[in-house]
Amino acid sequence: MAFGYPHMSFIGYPVPLPCAGHSGLGLRAAVDSDSPAVLDHLRRLSAEDRRMRFCATMGAAALERHVERIGSRGGVVLLAFDGPLFETPFFRTGPVRAVAELVGTGREMELGISVDSGLRRNGIATELVETAAHVLAPRGVRIIRAYTLPGNRSFLTMASRCGAAVEAGRDEVEVTFDVGTLRRSYLRRRAGNAFLLGK
Secondary structure, eight states: OOOOOHHHHHHTTTEEEOOOOOOEEEEEEOOGGGGGHHHHHHHSHHHHHHHHHHHSSSOOOHHHHHHTGGGGGSSEEEEEEOOOOSSSOOOOOOEEEEEEOOOSSTTTTEEEEEOOOTTTTSSHHHHHHHHHHHEEEEGTTTTEEEEEHHHHHHHHHHHHHHTTTEEEEOOOOOEEEHHHHHHHHHHHHHHHHHHHHHO
């Protein structure tokens, strides 16, 4: 069972043992010290997955530039960890399994999202996007926009299920999420989790 930011699941926590594929990952906002873990996550993606994420070919140097000071760009960067969420004297944080980056100003933010290939279709991207909407709504953000390639079926399926408007062009697909819709889904999920815990 997974909980949205700033709460987390305790599947596999706090003992730093590897977890089987599940959607019970811990979510939290990124800080600068997370850059190496984010870079490891992006390096684990296949070249094709990185192309879908960035709509461009991303080599090693480009990935390194991208993650520099990831927690200080403004906007919101959420990470999903499969293991401990925070460093302690006894163990390191778990590996980053998914990243949602949202940048922009005013009423609109742009989303970039990636999930480890072995954990897709478990609802992780949906939880990240809904959680981001919950965090951004009080800041006056109304629209989350994303761009991807036509072959990114897992992302486009997730977007459609979230009620996003999908506009396919010849070489690129523009996806527009309504923050209010996402936030209501987030709150329903949190209420459902609280109900199940109360049983």
